[in-house]
Amino acid sequence: MSFDLFVFERREDIRTSEDVIRFLEIFTKYSENKDYNSLLGCSDIISAWSRKMFEKFPPLNGKHTLPNKLAFVEENYLADYSFGKYGVYCSFSPSVAEEALNYIISILDEYNIGMYNLQNYGAIYGKDIEILKYKTESTEDMFSDWNNIQMSVQTIDSIERGTSHCNNAFITVWFEKNGKSEKNYIQCTPNYEKKGFMKNIFNKRNKNIIKGYLFEIMKEDELYQIEVENKNNLTKLMKSWCVNRKEPDISSYKKIL
Known part of the structure; x- marks a missing residue:
């Protein structure tokens, strides 16, 4: 089993x-x-970075293999590279995994590259790359991709996650740079429907009744809120911010902080 890294031009x-x-996903x-x-x-940039890597981790095969030098290189330092225009998929021996990882990190800025x-x-490395993170009512801060956040949105109104404004489900999303x-x-x-005492006794439900979302x-230390009618519109709002990095028009939002 190889130790795989994806290197890309920033x-x-x-x-x-x-x-x-x-x-x-496109590269592979x-x-x-x-x-x-x-x-x-x-x-x-990719060419210059690759030639630097060849000095320490020569290519195992392909046009840039140097047979006359391979005899002087320990086998576990040979690496398998797949070169695209703006990226490289690299496979190293597990025995040199830490060394390869640390070496690439040490030259990231010199060659203006990032690494996954x-x-x-x-575990994505690279100067000024914004890392998507989120947390919910039952999880700590963690890395995420949009697919995981979308799945969390789809279950946000389930009774397993929350039943009232005092015991609510939530999703908070931000970027780390x-x-x-x-x-x-x-x-x-x-936006849970409030339940009266008698209503709770005589109307046992296996799902929440909500009035929206x-x-x-949070923008420039001010918090704005709007009620969204349905989950489809909520998903679109969140995807636009997470994936497209597009800020919503807050002219109709209520400032709450």
């Missing part, structure tokens, strides 16, 4: 962890019109 369209994950379809064993067709450690969900959480964030919770956004 470009304008790679701003967030969502961008990295999306780029990895191997649909580029190029030889993935060759640096031909790679960007200058595929063995560790959410260079190890620090950004001040702006979004969050949502169901409360969506909130």
Whole structure:
């Protein structure tokens, strides 16, 4: 079993962890019109970074293999590379995993690249890359991708997660950059229907009755809120902020803090 890392050029369209994950999905379809064993067709940054890597972790195969040097290299230092125009999928021997990881981290800024450690969900490295994080009523702060957040939105009104404004389900989402959480964030919770005492006794329910969803956004130290009619609209709002990094128009929102 190999130790796999995905290295990518830090470009304008790679701003967030969502961008990295999306780029990895596209890259691993191997649909580029190029030889993935060759640096031909790679960007200058990817080419320069790769040649630096060859000095310490020579390619196991492909056009850049140097047979006359392989005899002097320990076998576990040989690496398998798949070269795209703006990214490289790298496979190392597990015996040099820590060394390879630390070496790449040490030259990230020098070559303006980022890296995703595929063995560790959410371990994305690179200056100014915004890392998507979230928490709920039952989880601690954690890395996430949009798919996980969307699944959490779909179950937010279940009785297993919450039943009232005092015992509510919620989702809070924010980005972290260079190890620090950004001040702006979004969050949502169901707008539960209030239940009277007698109503609770005579009307046992196996699901919540809600009047909509409360969506909130923190901007410049001020918190704004709006009631969203249905889960579909709530999902669109949250996806736009998480994936497209588009701020909602808050002109109709109520300022609550």
